[in-house]
Amino acid sequence: MMLAPPGADADPTADPFAVDCGPHTEATETLARALASSAAARDRRGGSALAERQRIRASGLLTLAVPQRFGGAGAGWPLIYRVVRRLAAADSSLAHVYGFQHLQVATILLYASVRQQERLLAATVQQNWFWGNATNPLDRQIALRPEGEHYVLEGIKTFCSGSIDADMLNVSAPGSAPGQRVIIAIPGTRPGVHPNGDWDALGQRQTDSGSVRFDRVIVQADEILGPPGVGGSPRATLRPLVSQLVLTEIYVGNALGALAAAAAYVREQARPWFDAGVARAADDPFVQLRFGALWSRYQAAAALADAAAQRLQQAWDLGESIGARERGETAVAIAAARVFAADAALDITAQVFDNMGARATAGHHGFDRYWRNVRTHSLHDPLDYKRRDIGRWLALGELPQASLYS
Amino acid sequence: MMLAPPGADADPTADPFAVDCGPHTEATETLARALASSAAARDRRGGSALAERQRIRASGLLTLAVPQRFGGAGAGWPLIYRVVRRLAAADSSLAHVYGFQHLQVATILLYASVRQQERLLAATVQQNWFWGNATNPLDRQIALRPEGEHYVLEGIKTFCSGSIDADMLNVSAPGSAPGQRVIIAIPGTRPGVHPNGDWDALGQRQTDSGSVRFDRVIVQADEILGPPGVGGSPRATLRPLVSQLVLTEIYVGNALGALAAAAAYVREQARPWFDAGVARAADDPFVQLRFGALWSRYQAAAALADAAAQRLQQAWDLGESIGARERGETAVAIAAARVFAADAALDITAQVFDNMGARATAGHHGFDRYWRNVRTHSLHDPLDYKRRDIGRWLALGELPQASLYS
C-alpha cells in the first residue's frame, strides 16, 4: 500500500493510505499486509479463514479493548477503530470479526458483573480468546429455559458473525420477564453448539455470519451476563454504539482499500486512453479529477468517524455517571458518521473503476469486493432510520431512543 | 440559534448549532447574534456594513491571530477558524472580511521582516486595526515604480474584499524582477486610494469586494513587506493555505446557518403537508429523513475542516523548518476540506428549502442568501483544479505546486 512517488525520499509519511494506529501501527500494518495478499482469492472462495484467524490471534491485537487491570492493552476506542479501518482496507471480512472481538469485550464490560468481568477478561488475555457472537436481536426461534440447577439453550440464531472457530460466544436470548433479553457467554466448543456454515452472501464472505443451531446447550447461571445485564444501566446502552462504529469503520476501510488499490493499478497497470493525449494513465486529467473528488469524500468520512470515536470515548469515560443527553448526543454523532461513511464508501468503491478502466474488471483482481463488502455490511440495519433519528433530534430536540441498534 | 427541545433542561450543550470557540465562545456568540438580527435585510441592501464593522472592532476578536509577544491573543488557527464558522452562520459577508483580517495578519507574519512585524502587529493591537486586502494575483493593471526616495503605486485592483473602511490595506503588485510580486501594507486612508464601491454580486453582498483605484499613491520602501516577502521562504508559502481555509469555513458556516434557520422555521412556522398525516411539519418522516442526511454531510464537512485546521497549525508550528513534504501534504489536506465543504454547502443550502416548503421563499426571510453566499464564494478559484492537485498527488505522489492559490 506504499506510494513511492518518483524521486521522493523514503519518509514513511509519504504513504497517503497509511493509517496511524499509534503504538500498534507496525503490528497492524504487518497483519494487514499478510491478510491482503490472499484477500481477493479468499473472497471468491468464501467459507472460513482459519489460517488468517490464527494470524490475527498471533498478532497480539485481540486484547486491545481489555483494560490493563485485566492484563489487556487498555487502548482507547479511537485507536481500536483505526486498527479496524486499516484491516478493513486489506480484508473486510476479517476486519469485521476482528472488530466484533472488541464489541464482545465491550459487552462483558457493559453487561457483566464485576466478578464475570474479571473471570472472562482475564481469560481473554491469558488464553488469547477470539470471541464470536450470536446476538441478532430480531431472532425469534431461540429460548433459554431453567432446568434444574442450570439452564438450557435451544433454537436457532442467525447472522452469527465469527461463530466458527470462536473460542467464546456471546449469545442473546429472551429473558424470563416479558421484553427482557439476556446475553450468555459460553465457549464456542460447548456441546450442542452447531454452526451451520451456511453463510454465502454477496460480500463479507469470510465472516462466518451464518446461522448457529443450539441443541440443548447447558448454560450455567453465572454464564448469563449481569447485573446490570442488557440495558440494565444507562452506561450499558452504549453497546450498540460500539457496534455501530465498527460498522462505520468497515465502510471507511473499504473505501480506503479501494482507493489504494486503484491508485496502484492506475500507476502500474492501467493504459492511458488513446484519445487522452497523455503518456501515462495517471496523467489523465479526468483520472486525477476523480481521484481528487473521491479522496476528499474519503477524508471527510474518515474525519467524521474519528470525531465520533472521540465522542464515544468521552461518553465511555463518564462511566456510570453518563446521562441521557450525553448518551443520546453520542448516538447522534455516531449515526451521522455511519450514514455518511456508508454513502461515501458505496460511491467510492464503485467509481474507482472509472479510473482503472475495462481491464480492471478481470475476476482475479477481485476489485469489486470492496463494493460488495460495503453493500452487504451497510444493510445491517436500515440507514434511513438512522437519518430519521438524527433529523428528529435536529427538528424536535428528541434524542434517539436507545435500542439494540441505536 | 438555540434549539429549545420541549421539556429539555437549559444545558447549553443542547444546541446542535453551537460552535465551540474555546475561551472566545461567548464573545463570538454575542457578536454572531448581533450580526444575525439584520443580516437578511442587509444582504438585500448590499453595500458597506459600517455599523457592523464597528461592532466587530468592539468585539475584541480582531487580534486573535496576533502573537502574544505583540499584545494579541495568540490564538491557534483551529480556534480562529471556529470563530469564522460561527460568524458565517450568522452573516457570511462580515465573516468573510473578519476571516480575511487574520489572513492579513498572517501575511505580515509570513512575508514581513521582523521589524515590520513588530511595527505593524503592535499597532494592529493598539489601534485595533481592521485590515482589508487588494491582493488578487490575477490583476494586470497595477504597477509599483520607484520614484525618488519612495515608490508610486498606480492602477486598478479587483476583488478587494474589506477595502472600504479598512484601517490598513495589503496590496499586491508586480515587483521589479520578472515574475516577482510584492505586497505593500499601507493605510486605507492614504491619499490616492479610491475604493470604487462597485461590488454588486449575487452573494457575499456586504464584503466590499469591489475594485480599488490607486491614483499615484506614495509608498515608502519599508511599506513593502520583506524579506522574506512573497514566497521568499518555504514557510511564506503557507499564506494561500491560510486563505483557503477561510474560504472553507465560509461554506461550512453557511451550511450551519441554513440548517439552523431551517430547523427553527420547520419547528415554529412550517405547516405540515395536508397528505402527511402528521400534526406538525417537524413530525413529517420525509422532513426528518432529509434533515438527517443533510446534518450528516454538514458534520463531515465540519470534521474535515477541523482536521485540516489542526494540520495547518502543525505546519505553522514547524516555523522555518517546514519542508516541501509537510507543506505539500498540508496543502492537499486543506484542498480536500475546501472542495468537500463547497459541494456539501451548495447542496445543503439548496435542500433545506424542501423541508421548509413554499412559504419559506418569501423574500423577507432571505433564506436564499446562504446558497448565494456559498455559490459566490466557492468560485474564488476553480475547485476542479484543487481536485486535480489532490488526484495528481494520490496517483503520482506529486505534491501541489505552491502558488498564490494553493
Place this chain on the structure above:
Amino acid sequence: MMLAPPGADADPTADPFAVDCGPHTEATETLARALASSAAARDRRGGSALAERQRIRASGLLTLAVPQRFGGAGAGWPLIYRVVRRLAAADSSLAHVYGFQHLQVATILLYASVRQQERLLAATVQQNWFWGNATNPLDRQIALRPEGEHYVLEGIKTFCSGSIDADMLNVSAPGSAPGQRVIIAIPGTRPGVHPNGDWDALGQRQTDSGSVRFDRVIVQADEILGPPGVGGSPRATLRPLVSQLVLTEIYVGNALGALAAAAAYVREQARPWFDAGVARAADDPFVQLRFGALWSRYQAAAALADAAAQRLQQAWDLGESIGARERGETAVAIAAARVFAADAALDITAQVFDNMGARATAGHHGFDRYWRNVRTHSLHDPLDYKRRDIGRWLALGELPQASLYS
C-alpha cells in the same frame, strides 16, 4: 441563444438550445428573445411585467390550447409545453403565467358545462383574454355564499399567479356541500377584486403570485363552472396533471436557459484559468467535462418531460372514456417527470457557475435567477410526496389518489 461555432455553416439546427415548437417555433422564438433581453433586470425589480404581458398577448400564442371549434389553435399538449419550455429559458416568470393561461383554458374544458365552454373559450379567442388564477386549494379564508339571485365571494386567496392585469380569473372556493369545491370564472376587473401586489419571493419574481382580496364580489350562478365542476368526472381529474407538467417545464426551461447562458459566457467572456494550460476557457477539459455531464442530465429531463406530455395527450384524447388506470398511470408518469426535472434543474442551474467562474457572479448578469426560479417553483407542492406516490404504485400497485395536486 444561437450557438455560432467557428467555421460552421448557418444551418439553424446548429443551435443546441433551440426548442422545436412545430408551426409556432418562430413566434415562440421571437417572443422569447424579446423577453430575454430584459429578463435579468426585471427579475431584480420584481413587480408586474405589464409591457411584457402585452407582448405575450400580441404574440398570438395565448390561444394554443383552445380547440379549433372555438376558434383557437387547437394545439396538442406536447407542443404547448415546448412553448412553455422555450419561454422559461428566456423568462421564467412570464413563462409561468403563460403556462398557467393554458391551465385555465384546460380548467374550462374540464370543469365547465358545454354552454360555459362555448361562451368563455370563444371570448378567450375573440378578446385575446389573458387568464390568471386564484385557485390555491389550501386557502381557508374564502367563502362563497348565495345571496338573492346571485352569490357573494368574500375573503383572501394566496399564491394567485397572474392575478394582476388578468382579463379573467379562475377562483376556487368551498362549495355548499361538505368537502365540495367550486371554481368560478370572473373578470379580473370585477368590482371588489383587489390583488394585493404583495408578491416578493426569492424567485419567479414577476409572476404576480401574491394574495388577492375579494371584497363582496358578486358572482352569477353561471360563472360557477359545471357540471361537471371540480372533480365531477374522471376526466375532470386531469386538471392537476396539466398543472404539474407546467411546473415541470419551468424547471426544464430554466435548466436550458442556464446552460445556454453559461455556454455563451464561457465562449465569449470567461477567462481561462491560469493553471489550465489552455488559451480559451472553452478549451478547459474540466469545463467541457462538466458541460457534458450537465447537458446529459438536461436532455434526460427534457426527454422524460416530452414523454410525459405525450402520455397526457393520450389520456386527454380518451375523453370521457378515461378509466382509473389510465388516469393513475398518467399521474405517475407526470410525477416522475416533475421530480426528475426539479432535481436536475436545481443542480444544473447551480453548477453552471463552476464553468463560468468568479466574475459571472456580478449582479448585472443575473445568472442566479435560474436557480432561484427553480428553487421557488419546485416547492409548489412537496416533491417527496410525489416520490412516495410513485413508489407506492411501484411497490404495491396502488395508483395515486387524484387530489388537487396529483
Place this chain on the structure above:
Amino acid sequence: MMLAPPGADADPTADPFAVDCGPHTEATETLARALASSAAARDRRGGSALAERQRIRASGLLTLAVPQRFGGAGAGWPLIYRVVRRLAAADSSLAHVYGFQHLQVATILLYASVRQQERLLAATVQQNWFWGNATNPLDRQIALRPEGEHYVLEGIKTFCSGSIDADMLNVSAPGSAPGQRVIIAIPGTRPGVHPNGDWDALGQRQTDSGSVRFDRVIVQADEILGPPGVGGSPRATLRPLVSQLVLTEIYVGNALGALAAAAAYVREQARPWFDAGVARAADDPFVQLRFGALWSRYQAAAALADAAAQRLQQAWDLGESIGARERGETAVAIAAARVFAADAALDITAQVFDNMGARATAGHHGFDRYWRNVRTHSLHDPLDYKRRDIGRWLALGELPQASLYS
C-alpha cells in the same frame, strides 16, 4: 415480472416493468422469462451459455435488423433496442451478445459491398446465424497478410464477445495502408480460430468476451468487407453509434431488472423494519420514497435512450446522404444517453438493496449481478471522454470526431 396489485384487474398494462417491443413483444417476453429463470445461477457459474444461445436462435429474434429484402424482419433500431433492454433486465450477458448480433448485421450493412451484403445477410436469415465479434480496435497483436491468392490472419484479439459458439465472426485487423483497418467476416468454425475461453470478469460473466487466438487462419479476399469498408463513407461511421446504443440499453435494462426484482422482493419477502410502524415492508414510507426516486431516474434514462434511438434511425434513414452535422449531432445525442444511463444504472442497481434489506444479500438471489453487469460494461470506453465530447460541442460547436468509439 408481472406486478399483480391487490384487487387490480388483469389488464397487462398494469405491469410497470413491461417493455413494449411492438409486434415482437410476446416473443421477447417469452425469451426473457426463459432466460431469467436461470440467470442468477448461470452468473455465478460464468462460462458459455450454450443452451440459452440455442433458445435465442429458436426465438426468431436474431434477424430483426436484417432488411426485408434479404428476408429479415427489417425492424427499426428503436424496436431492436427495446428488445435488448427487455432481455438485459432478464439476463444481461445474453442481452449483450444478442445486442451485438445486430451490431454485426449493421457492420455488414455499413461496411460490406452490395454483393457481400447479399451473400452474408441472406445466409444470416436462412441459416439463422448467431454472429460474434473480435473487433477491439485497441488490439496490437493481430496481423493480416496476403499470401498467394488469399490472406492469412495471425495473432490475438481480446474482448471478443460472443466468440464462442459463433456461427460467424467479424474480426478487425490493421489493413495494408498506414492507419487503415479492415473487418473480415469468417465462420467461427474456420480452422485456426481458437477462442481461449478465458473470460472471467466481475460481471457480464456469460458473454464469452475473452480472447481469441488466430492461428494462421486463411481468409479469402471477398471475406474482407468493402468497399466502402471501415469508415469508408460518412454513413459507415454510424457503426460505433449502433454499438454505443447497445451498451446504453444494457445499462437501462439492468436498472429495470433490478427495480423489478426489488419490487417483487419487497412485496413478497422483505420484512418491515421493527421500528417502522408498518405491517408490510412495502408500506414503509422510506421504501416508497426511494422507489419513487429510483423509478424517476430509470424513466429518464429510458426516455433519453428511446429518443437517441429515434435519432439514430433518422440518421440511418438518410442513407448515403448523411452529412457531418447529422452524424455528429446523432453522436452527441447517443453519448448523452449512454453517460446518463450508466450513472443512473450504477446508482439504481446499488440502491435497490436499501429497500430490500440485509437478507437480500444472500448469494442465491444474485441481486448484485445487476450492479456488476453495469459496472463491467460501462467501462467499455471511458464515459468521461463522452462527456468531454458533448461539452466540447456545447461550448465550441465542435462535433465529436468519428472514431471507433464515437
